[in-house]
Amino acid sequence: MKNILTRRRTHRVLPTMLLLAVTAGTLTACGGAAPTPANSASSASAAPTSSTSAAPTSSASEPSADSTLHMINNEGRRLAFHVTPGHLPAIVLDAGGGLDSSYWKDLVPKLAAATGSEIITYDRAGLGDSDEVPGPWDVKSAASDLETGLRELGVTRNAVLVSHSQAGEVATYLTGANPRLVSGAVLVDASLPEFYTDSEIARVVAANKPQVDAAKADPSTKENRQLIATAESYVPMHQAYHQVSWPDSVPVTVMVSEKTPFDGSPEDAQLWRDAAAMFAKAGPGRTLVTAEGSSHNIPIDRPDLVLSEIEKMAATRG
Template sequence: MKNSPRRRRARLALPATLLLAVTAGTLTACGGAASAPARSASAASAASVASASSPAAPPPPASHRPAGSTLHMIDNGGHRLAFHVTPGRLPAIVLDAGGGLDSSYWKDLVPKLAAATGSEIITYDRAGLGDSDAVPGPWNVQSAVGDLRTGLRELGVTHDVILVAHSQAGEIATYFTRADPRLVSGAVLVDASLPELYTDEEIARLVAASEPQVEAAKKNPSTKKNRQLIATAESFVPLHRAYHRASWPDGVPATVIVSEKTPFEGSPKDARRWREAAAAFVKAGPERTLVTADGSSHDIPVDRPGLVLGEIEKMAAARG
């Protein structure tokens, strides 16, 4: 049977967004009870100073913030970052959304996670997203790692962290954990971008497929979405060649949740490679678990929130 015109158009449009699928989230629907333990006086002071380190900015609308959270605007090298903290005990659970997405992605999950675990829950906006300041130039994963490290330090979170990373945030989680594995108790990697995917062949496929959309974005760089795409594309090749050589520390447990449909639902070859990368990551070290989100798109936290919540709960219970 012949494909309908609508289906043919979908197949033709898909390749232009492959790079974004793993780094900027545009293939997804997002494009589409104990009290907290007392921290040291210096840590509490640092958190207070951090939240007042920049001129007061209008708070984000209530619909953007997780219920029961407090906004902290933290300065790192001259740009401000928005962190939202829901109080609780350790281990602290840090939720990091995929490329092009801000902390509001998690707002419905945060209250459920706080109630289920009693943990402190932290979400934040990476530079250029949500209420955080933009940083000019190509996207730099090490800068993103530095922003997260500074934010947690200023909030007094210096140990016993569980990272929950979706899509592009898997790259930040990998480098963050490699830099200080003693800080991270465990991780839940939700359809995350993993080093095993980025062979030279796959990098070339993603870049070539996305070139038309990148060129179109350059003609109108005034929108936040286009600026994110341009910044990602400018650094994509060298960053991902280096990322392919990165490895996850053996001493840090990780649960990998891979979607059934992957970011490449219309490209079977790339979808297979995405799933194979997840399986290879899990086999490469101890204390790693692979979970498949049956029926889910790349947007697992929206399609299967109960599954994500359950896996985070398991990790928190095991590491708490």
């Protein structure tokens, strides 16, 4: 595995924003990663403190007119969860870095109609209607936020998790710590552990150093803060992520785009595809699906394919 991912490469200049690309797609498509407190990471089983719910709302990040906004508190962070009613098991949609729940606005009503399932979307910390919290991005803290929200909403087992891009990291930690909470998953051009060899991490960081330095010179925008937050924890977080495994008890469909986040770098795009293929072969119950002709934003470019794969997983695991 490592021989494939660490093979000798030329030293071409990579496309800009690859620090975000490997977690969130291009800057224009997906933006940065959500900042969360550096020292507030907790185990994914952390208990929620309190929650409130409201009637249907016209929140800017709301993905569906039929959804209800629930503001849930986890370790001082107020997080926005949007629930479209239906039967259990719930289908949970998690967008890539820099994106809030509105990313799924076109898919949610179609998915609800096709499956009759409860559909849950949410805004990670710093995005949409959720609180912005300073500090390096922490994937375990993000996983704790998602688990707390689901449990507060009554989802304690058998959820079908749909995770795009950077959300693949959240899904991997959440599912590894709580395999009974997730009955199956669809990982949509997701950030996967196999991609993050030391050489690839170093390559991505070096390619993005000028832009990170520029963001630090003027950190006043949310996009700059998100880029800085991602950069501050990027190396140790992804070194650790490279060692994480998906539990064999949870089936997963691995969708990979044809163009990947590295459309301008064929070599790195192939490494991304190789990582998806290796992940799919690494355990039982894993299926690899290629979204032909799609950019990294498969839910936008190939929504029917994403809908079909979610329906299959929900029908099997329901």
